[in-house]
Amino acid sequence: MGLELYLDLLSASCRAVYIFARKNNIPFDFQFVDLLKGHHHSKEYIKINPLKKVPSLKDGKFVLSESVAILFYLCRKYSTPSHWYPPDLHTRARVDEFMAWQHTAIQMPMSRILWIKMLIPMITGEEVPDEKVEQMLAEVKNSMQLFEEKFLQDKMFIAGDHISLADVVALVEMMQPMGGNYNVFLSSSKIAEWRMRVELAIGPSLFGEAHDRLMRLAEWDSSTLDPMVKERICELLQKFK
C-alpha cells in the first residue's frame, strides 16, 4: 500500500496537504473521511487517528496527524523544491514563525466564521447572537491586520520572493469563511494581490478543484447530517450564547 492521505477538503488543513501533494506530484491514495457524515468518529477511522481529526497521513505503518507536521514530512521525504521550506536559517524561521502563529490567530477564527455565519444557523435553525458575531469578526480583522503588517509587509510572499508552505497554509485558511459567503480579502488590496499571486503559483485549476466542496457547502442538504455531529454543533451553539 502506498502513501495514504485521509482528507475532507471541507477542512482547510486538508486542503493545504492536498494542494501541496498534488502540486509536487506526490503519489497518494485519497481516503475520503466525510466530516458531514461523521466518518471521523467511525471505528475504522479512530484506529487510524484516535484524536478523530483530519488530515492524517499513513505511510506503511507510520501514521501522522497535524497538517504542519505532514507538510514538513512530505517536503523532506519527497525532496520537494527548496522554496517550499527554504534552507536559509532566517528565511526558514520566518516560515516556522507563521506556521506556529496561524493555529490560534488564523485557523481558529476563520473556521469559527464559517460555523457562525453558515453551519450553526443551517443546522440548528438558530442564529448566533450578534454580539458574539461582532466579536469574532473583530478578531479576524485584527489577525488580518497583523498578517499584513508583520508577515506579508511589502514582500511578494511571506518568506520573500517565492511561495512557501506558509502561503499555502495562510490562503486555504483565509478561504474558509468563503464557504459561508464571507470574504475576508475585501478589506486589504495588499492581501487580495497576495492571494492572486499564491493562487497563480499553485495553479488556478488545482486551487479551484481543492476548494470546490467548500464553495458548494451552501447547496448541501443538512438533513443528511450525522446525528452525533449535529449534537456537537448544538452544543457549540450553546457555547456562543
Added chain:
Amino acid sequence: MPLELFLDLYSPPCRAIYIFAKKNGIPFEFRPVELGRGEHLKPEFLKVNPLGKVPALRDGDFLLAESVAILLYLSRKYQTAPYWYPPDLQARARVDEYLAWQHTAIQLPATNVYLCKSLLPHFSGQPVDTVRLDRLLGKLKPALQHLDQEVLAAKPFLATEQVSLADLMAFTELMQVSFSCLFALWGHSGHRAESSALATLSPQPTAVGCDLFRDWPRLAAWRARVEAALGPELVQDAHKLVLQPRDPRDAQQDPRLAQELVHRLQERLS
C-alpha cells in the same frame, strides 16, 4: 550585539526557551518583559514583537516571535544535540506533530486555567470563579488523557525514546497548571515551596483535574524523567518565579493597569 531573548519566566514558553538556551550553553542577554506590568503592550516592546507577546528573540537585526520557531532557530544555529529535534524522518515528524498540536490542545487551555486560577484573582482581588475553572479544566482533560493513556503508554517521552523539544514545551506548560492550583490553596501566606516538596505534599481538596500529576500517573512519571534529563537545578532556576505565590501588593501598584488587565482577562475567559 549578542543574542537577546525577551522573556517573562511566568510564561511557560519563555521558560522552555530559557531552559533550552542554558542547557545548551547558548550565550544570550536576558531581556525581562513583565507581563504583569503590561510591558508586552508598550511601544518599545512592540518594536521587537508587533504581536505583543513573549517570548521574542533579537539576533542582530533579525527579530523572531513564536516559541516553536525560536526553539527551532536556536537548535539549528547552535547545532544542538540531535535528540532535541532528531534528524530521522519519522522521529522528527513526531516532534513536529506534538509542537503543532500543542498550540490549541495544551497551551491554549492550560493558559486559560492559569489565568482563571491565578492571574485574574491576583489582579481583581476577587476569589477564583470555580464554575468557570471547572469548565476550563474540562477543556484540558482530553489532551491530558491522550498523552497519559495513548502517547506515554507506548514510549517514555512524548515524541521518541529520548527527551526532545516536545517534552520541553509540554513540561513547562503542565508545571504551570500544577503550580497555579497549589498556590490558590495556600493563598498569599508567602509560603515558599521547593520543587522536591511537590512530591511530599499530601492530597489537597483542589478543583478536580488541577492536580494533574496526581490524576495522571504516566504523566507524573514522565515529568520526573524530563526533570532528570533537563537537570533539577536548571528546572528550579527557571521556575523560581512560579514557585512562589505572587505578592498581592504588586497588583495594586498601578490600579489602572490592573483594571485593563482584568478587563482583557475577563473577555478572554468568557
